[in-house]
Amino acid sequence: MLNLIGIVGTNSDQSTNRQLLQFIQKHFADQANIEICEIKDLPAFNKPKENQAPEEVQALAAKITAADGVIISTPEYNHSIPAILKSVLEWLSYTSQPLVDKPLMITGASYGKLGSSRAQSHLRQILDAPELKARIMPSSEFLVGYSLQAFDEEGNLKDANKVSELEDIFNDFTQFIEITNHLVSKNPTKKAQKFSWEDN
Amino acid sequence: MKIVGIVGSNADFSYNHQLLNFIAKQYKQLVEIEVLDIKDVPMFNQSDDQTDSAPIQHLNEKITEADGVIIATPEYNHSIPSALQSVIEWLSFKIHPLDGKPVMIVGASYDVQGSSRSQLHLRQILDAPGVNAVVMPGNEFLLGEVHKAFDEEGDLKDAETAKFLESCIKKFIRFINVVNVLNAPEGMKDLSSAEDLYATGSIDTTIQGIDMMADDWVEQAAEATGAVDGDTYVKLDRGILTVNQLNHFLNSMPAELTYADSNNQFLYYNHHLDAEEMFASRRPEQVGYPLAECHPKQAFSGVSWVIQQLRKGKQDVVKTHVPTHGPDKFVVHNYQAIRDEEGNYLGINEYVQDIKPIIDWYLEQTGQQLTGGDVDAVSGATSKVDTVSGATVKG
Numbered sequence: 001m002l003n004l005i006g007i008v009g010t011n012s013d014q015s016t017n018r019q020l021l022q023f024i025q026k027h028f029a030d031q032a033n034i035e036i037c038e039i040k041d042l043p044a045f046n047k048p049k050e051n052q053a054p055e056e057v058q059a060l061a062a063k064i065t066a067a068d069g070v071i072i073s074t075p076e077y078n079h080s081i082p083a084i085l086k087s088v089l090e091w092l093s094y095t096s097q098p099l100v101d102k103p104l105m106i107t108g109a110s111y112g113k114l115g116s117s118r119a120q121s122h123l124r125q126i127l128d129a130p131e132l133k134a135r136i137m138p139s140s141e142f143l144v145g146y147s148l149q150a151f152d153e154e155g156n157l158k159d160a161n162k163v164s165e166l167e168d169i170f171n172d173f174t175q176f177i178e179i180t181n182h183l184v185s186k187n188p189t190k191k192a193q194k195f196s197w198e199d200n
Numbered sequence: 201m202k203i204v205g206i207v208g209s210n211a212d213f214s215y216n217h218q219l220l221n222f223i224a225k226q227y228k229q230l231v232e233i234e235v236l237d238i239k240d241v242p243m244f245n246q247s248d249d250q251t252d253s254a255p256i257q258h259l260n261e262k263i264t265e266a267d268g269v270i271i272a273t274p275e276y277n278h279s280i281p282s283a284l285q286s287v288i289e290w291l292s293f294k295i296h297p298l299d300g301k302p303v304m305i306v307g308a309s310y311d312v313q314g315s316s317r318s319q320l321h322l323r324q325i326l327d328a329p330g331v332n333a334v335v336m337p338g339n340e341f342l343l344g345e346v347h348k349a350f351d352e353e354g355d356l357k358d359a360e361t362a363k364f365l366e367s368c369i370k371k372f373i374r375f376i377n378v379v380n381v382l383n384a385p386e387g388m389k390d391l392s393s394a395e396d397l398y399a400t401g402s403i404d405t406t407i408q409g410i411d412m413m414a415d416d417w418v419e420q421a422a423e424a425t426g427a428v429d430g431d432t433y434v435k436l437d438r439g440i441l442t443v444n445q446l447n448h449f450l451n452s453m454p455a456e457l458t459y460a461d462s463n464n465q466f467l468y469y470n471h472h473l474d475a476e477e478m479f480a481s482r483r484p485e486q487v488g489y490p491l492a493e494c495h496p497k498q499a500f501s502g503v504s505w506v507i508q509q510l511r512k513g514k515q516d517v518v519k520t521h522v523p524t525h526g527p528d529k530f531v532v533h534n535y536q537a538i539r540d541e542e543g544n545y546l547g548i549n550e551y552v553q554d555i556k557p558i559i560d561w562y563l564e565q566t567g568q569q570l571t572g573g574d575v576d577a578v579s580g581a582t583s584k585v586d587t588v589s590g591a592t593v594k595g
Contacts, residue, residue: 013247044243047211078328083286129277
């Protein structure tokens with residue numbers, strides 16, 4: 001059984017990305033234990049002189065390190081990801097870098113029809129930075145548009161096509177985790193010693 | 201021209217702060233630049249609206265009043281810092297001070313990239329409908345290996361780099377003027393020649409033989425015409441007042457009043473405030489000037505357009521709101537056509553008002569509320585509902 005972490009990419013009380021992760025958690029319960037992690041109470045990143053993360057961030061980092069893979073579900077704010085999600089990634093990259101070599105899948109939901117498409121492409125570029133260096137599953141994109149109407153009262157995705165699309169992607173992800181672990185076990189990344197964005 | 205420079209990092213020490221300080225110092229002959237920090241702005245959270253907090257309102261006020269904005273961004277993880285992202289989310293949620301505002305992007309980084317990737321992200325973010333800034337294209341200023349770039353006085357060591365930066369700043373000043381034309385009503389065409397703004401002609405009431413530019417035009421013109429003043433009675437339609445009563449009456453109007461005749465000469469304003477206290481400043485010696493001498497050249501096309509609307513009877517009043525007095529004032533300039541009984545155009549009654557106290561009073565009396573943050577200017581492939589998933593809440 002896989003152990004996965006699902007990160008809700010927003011600090012909003014109401015979030016269809018949270019709903020999406022809850023659905024994934026429930027729907028794939030026979031294949032994976034998925035723990036949903038909130039970032040809403042994490043402090044804002046401010047680049048402290050000592051590279052020490054606050055306790056809440058350390059707790060999240062420890063969970064990521066222990067997990068077989070990570071799913072991030074992001075909304076779209078201003079053609080990009082929310083500042084709070086970016087802040088968490090800054091903390092992780094600035095401190096223990098738990099995402100390095102970690103298999104990662106991106107999903108997203110938005111109220112409009114575009115389903116967070118631009119936010120997801122920004123997130124990919126960000127996760128590709130050397131201090132994050134997550135192993136993002138390529139050639140996959142799961143977008144939920146009109147997300148306020150997408151779920152029924154039990155929190156299930158209403159559209160059967162969408163569910164089967166998600167099943168395919170999740171199946172890919174389980175295999176991707178295996179392949180990635182094989183790849184990185186032979187040649188693990190040395191964590192960056194010096195940050196390219198130091199002192200700017 | 202006033203520009204604000206926003207430091208895109210909340211770190212205690214920031215080379216981007218240093219870069220903006222250098223720009224403000226080096227090019228102060230060209231433009232006035234105030235450098236602003238974002239350290240105190242809280243993390244954006246749509247469930248905890250802090251739009252009214254002091255740090256956000258401070259930025260809102262400064263940006264609204266500015267003619268343009270320069271953002272200096274570092275690069276964190278191939279993108280802009282979360283602190284800058286959070287600021288932009290606040291400024292696109294309930295308030296939209298960047299809407300239509302000319303913006304220039306610069307950036308410095310420790311590595312050779314010079315913030316190249318974060319500048320591209322920032323462009324895309326500023327293009328989102330809730331933000332809707334007008335970002336200057338091209339003129340990309342990337343300062344790589346910034347820890348080696350400045351000398352002890354905080355000046356750029358490399359003369360070529362400073363020269364290129366100066367050319368970018370000069371372009372930006374011109375860009376601001378271009379954007380102003382874009383934002384002007386029907387500003388596609390230069391209409392400056394449609395009106396005789398230098399008042400070279402004359403009409404029946406033009407007072408001849410006096411230099412329009414004379415500081416004491418009013419005194420000279422009064423002498424030439426034998427104009428009455430003081431306690432002399434004047435018969436009006438309908439009533440009789442002394443000139444003093446008439447003056448006090450006009451000065452008590454809840455607006456700044458200006459009369460310009462159909463020859464485009466500035467003849468009168470209700471002078472009871474100093475120029476600095478007025479929304480549209482006038483000085484006593486300006487009375488008598490042709491309208492061309494009361495406006496900067498780049499405004500001529502807009503001024504001519506307004507006069508043409510009134511002269512040709514296309515509109516009876518042209519209104520424009522002027523946001524540069526800050527978010528706590530709703531200043532409206534009204535250009536009302538003055539016509540005689542037959543409808544002939546006699547000139548402009550310009551009245552300038554802050555209508556916010558009126559709106560506030562009315563809302564308080566009736567218990568109604570303004571619903572803000574409604575962005576209708578959504579364009580391109582983005583549907584309006586997508587704006588909601590951006591940091592904009594519909595009213």
